[in-house]
Amino acid sequence: MRFVDEFRDAQLGQVLATEILGAVEAGRHYKVMEVCGGHTHSIYKYGVDDLLPANVELVHGPGCPVCVIPMGRVDDGIAIAEEPGVIFTCFGDMMRVPGSRGSLLEAKARGADIRMVYSPLDALRIAKQNPEREVVFFAIGFETTAPSTALTVKRARAEGVRNFSCMCNHVTIVPPLRALLDSPDLRLDGFIGPGHVSTVVGARPFEFIPADYGKPVVIAGFEPLDILHAIRMILAQLSDGRCEVENQYKRVVPWEGNPRALEAMAEVFELRPHFEWRGLGFISQSGLKLSDAYAEQDAELRFSVPGVRVADPKACQCGEVLKGVIKPWECKVFGTACTPERPIGTCMVSSEGACAAYYNFGRFAREKEVV
């Protein structure tokens, strides 16, 4: 496939792997966090970590929008979905995320009309086709997906679709990164910056990471060569003693981001004072809700939601796994009470989560080290 295969060239991958091997200092252990779940996915899909030396470790960050939704929000979503006459729509991977009374998939089996959509516009189409029903879109994601929700909400208003509303769970990337970096026990040497988010927000919002915390950031694309290239660039910064934001994904990410997308977001959303993240707790100014101007399309105002905060299970140590303080298997409940079939914490929820990946692939990873 043209314009795709070029970025998956195995020979170039070997060249980069050799360069990375040459760039690491013997005896030093490097921990690099890929912030975005999309990177985690590519790393597994192509076996990128298999090409890295044993002392370069990739830590999976908080950037999986599905994993970070806390139990209480899932419960609220289910409460809306179970209202009579409601068609509840969400992305497919949200269906399995457990709340305190099970997942949306289980609520669907109990009788709620919950439908998987691929875009918020699909939800709007369902609303137009079912004018006698209330259609709610469960919006999730970072700045990557927030603009498409914003445009859909605007379009619904412009077209006078009154039976469409949105339960907004959009989050922003900078506050959780700051929360991670503020943690005294953080053990990370650098960040692979989120490529998709950066297409919207640009590179500038990440400048605080080198400036305030002294860690390099390289914004990267999602093809395996992009990721290896970004790791190579981070290692180069570390060995040169440089510390800055670099943009590996120039073919897509402009330094200033996408002003039109940011404008649409600013019109439709406003910051919540705080938002809860599964595994990370409350982070101030990290979540978005519909702005006052769009309040009538806010599902949380249109329906009564319990809004009860459900604490993460005590034994769960996702926060420490995310910070790279402990390995998944060092968590007290890993593999016993917390498994991919019955996850407790965020890192076990999605197959991209650090714990789920370790649960499924850990034995294999161990063998690699023996070889």
Next chain:
Amino acid sequence: MTAPNTAPPAGREEKILGIIETARGKRAKFRDEHVNMAHGAGGKATQGMIEGLFVPAFASPGLEQLGDAGALSVDGAELAMTTDSFVVKPIRFPGGSIGDLAVNGTVNDLAVSGAQPLALSLSLILEEGLPADDLRREVEAIAAAARAAGVEIITGDTKVVERGHADSMYICTTGLGRRDPRATLSPQGLRPGDRVLLSGSVGEHGTAIMLARDEFELDAEIESDTRSLWPVADALLGAAGEWLHCMRDATRGGVASVLNELARASGVALLVREAAVPVHPAVAGASEILGIDPMYVANEGKLVAFVAPERADEALAALRAVPGCEDAAEIGEVRADPPGMVLVETSFGGKRVMDQLVGDPLPRIC
């Protein structure tokens, strides 16, 4: 909070991985309060329902095998029996229809069990209001597919349910076949060293259905690969005989799910070379856009065969000689370790685990 740099006892990681291995090896349980769509997806939830509910309840040695067809002997005649239901939506799609699937799906379960399909039963569940022309067209499709597969339809049943209680039509077929004496096939038959053969390119049926639903506004010329696999199975039996250890048709959950099931059943590891797996460019393109791995997408006319190295080349040559199987390929091999796992050498040069499907990417494809 764990103190940093306090290395836990070296044995603890081993112990925890050991617990996980034991848990994985155990028979899956059925603990859900309601049936949900994942129970029909062919992944972990389906497995839990089959192994945790059906197998213990029926406690029959034939079922324990969990093959595509059950074996029985009647006065010296070695027979195989299988059954399948079809609920595909939409009922017609590029390359076929529910009627084609209803014949070929059941015929193929017999074929990959090493049994020559002989006869089918046909049960129809029809929704009130179904246009008679739709019914007529599907009956014709069933008749044509049965002729092409060389099976007779010898009995049947029809039920009609109220509008809204079924989605136009559901079909159930049961097939009877004669087990071929040239090989003894079993899901437990995989041996380290066996080569993994695939009868053609993957993911066409699932992709065709996905695009036929018009949910993606994508257009591509992809047709379902629905066909009878008996000629393919027959060619493999002829070329490899006793060296042929197992065959499976890669339907729901795709090639990845079949490989996982068999690695578990046989207690072996499978190594797949991604670059060797044939994928139609249009399927590769659609999968790329939709973020789906074609290895998990359903096929309705592709099988995976496990052949001892002694006859692998002959088997592959025989496979490629079957019309429609020109793209057949050797995609990997059976290894001893780590048992129950499917590993992939990616085209990019890394290695990873090809895991069992947990969720349901696409319901009602067959």
